[in-house]
Amino acid sequence: MTTSLLHPARAALQWRLLALWAACVLLPTLLLALPVYSLLAGQLDYSTQAPALARALDMVALGDLATVLGHQSAALGTAGLGALLAMLALSPLLSGAVVTAARAPAPPRMKPLLAGALAEYPRMARMLCWSIVPLGAAVAGGTALLDLAQEYGRNVILPGQARLATWSAAAALALLVLLANLTLDAGRAALAIDRRRPSAVAGWWRGLGLLARRTGAVLGAYGALTLVGLLLAALLALARLQLTPASPAPFLGALLLTELIALVIGWMRAARLFALVRLALGECDKG
Template identity: 35%
Template sequence: MTDFHGLSVLARGAVRALHWRALLLWWASLSLVALVAALPLYALLDAQLSHAIDAPRYAHALSLLALGEVVGGAAKDRGTVWGVLAALWGTALLWPWLTGVMVAAVRLGRGVRLFALAAEGMREYGRQLRLMLWSLLPLAPFVAAGVWLVHVARERRFDAVLESTVHWTERGALLAAVLLCLVPYLLTELTRARIAARDDSRSVVVHWWRALKLYLRRPLATWALSLAILVLGALLIAALGWLRIAASGAGWGAWWLALGVTQLITLAGGWLRLARLQVLAQLVDDDATRRAIEAEAWRYDEAA
């Protein structure tokens, strides 16, 4: 049998995800599109708050009234709206390439050079774009099933005797709906991991179908590894988010600290995405090894 243990797989995935070239491309790309949205917003904030009577107080914290005025002004300002739309459009265009970079980082390891990794991401662009579009097809029935479960739970409230029963039924239905909606996403991530680990076809449908069969063979391992690395990444991002809130304040020192923590949050998001692919790629390799061992044993029994 193969040496496949959950904690060791998570540890290897977390360490292998510290791929500085892939994380650098992730950070630089997302920082660029964030800058496109931030510059018009910065100009708007400067115009609204810098010359206000309460500007020194706003430097430490915004009141709800001031925040409401800023949000209302941003919604009416064309430059801010166009900046946000341009950033969203740029993110949508870059996303298949960034996904391809992550897939290439899993496949090629840490020895690949920066420009070679970027070029490999471009080579994967078309396939990752097709996979994104294909993943929308199985999403519809799972979302419909989740909506139906929530609807049935709400209809049952009229037949329930205890109010606590109603709450538990609705919460259970909502949890089941969320898990159902996560299944297509998990299958898509498993497909990407299979492309990284076993690039034996250019067809995303073939890879998706084989990933589906792997999921049906080992659903518990797929869910356990995915949720474990997700919780680990969420805790890291939450800790950095708390540090970012605590770093708010006046002065250049607080500004640079807040900026640095924000960049760490961006890098943590990239690390989480790469770590999930690394973990699932190990599952793909282990499943292929197990099937090869079983096939060899079956041939040996037939020969005997």
């Protein structure tokens, strides 16, 4: 188990792969952040209390900003939609890059990495479209559990019992979504080791077979790498919250920590897929 975790964790630390991840994440972020930045700058830059507002917003400033944001909701909604579409368009490219790096005997250079990502784009895009089914089923099941928890909460006497039921249902929803995402990554791993397989549904089904045959190894590797990635991201986010970007040095520090959080999430996603590809290759060797 230790080897199955350390190998993909180290293999996913490829600077070209992480740089591509950072670049692809940056574009949708900018599409959403720049309109918000422009709106905030127009409201706060020329205020006589700008230095104090840069450190913390008071209730009056928050109320004024809420009013302005309400007036500009259409423009911000358009920016959000553009960011979402860009993220969806780039997601298969990132998945293709991770698949290319995972099956390469050595870390590929940027040109082969991009070529492999583009070659895998159609199959990864089909997998993204198919993801609506398992993720939709997971969300529907989790939502039903939340509804049951709310109904239970109306009939109990102690508020703590209602809160426990709600938190349990929310945790079940998160686990269902994570499990659905695991099956999708297992399908991507199946597509990675068989380039002749064009069908996303067939690849996903084969990934379910891997999960059924190697349940302990798949759940252990995927869960452990997810836990490590989320823990690192949470620690970096906590450090980011301690910084008040009111001057250049704290601003650069906050920006660096934000980029590190994005890179940790990218590393986690790559390491999980590396681990699944490694397990799938082991199954093929045994077969």
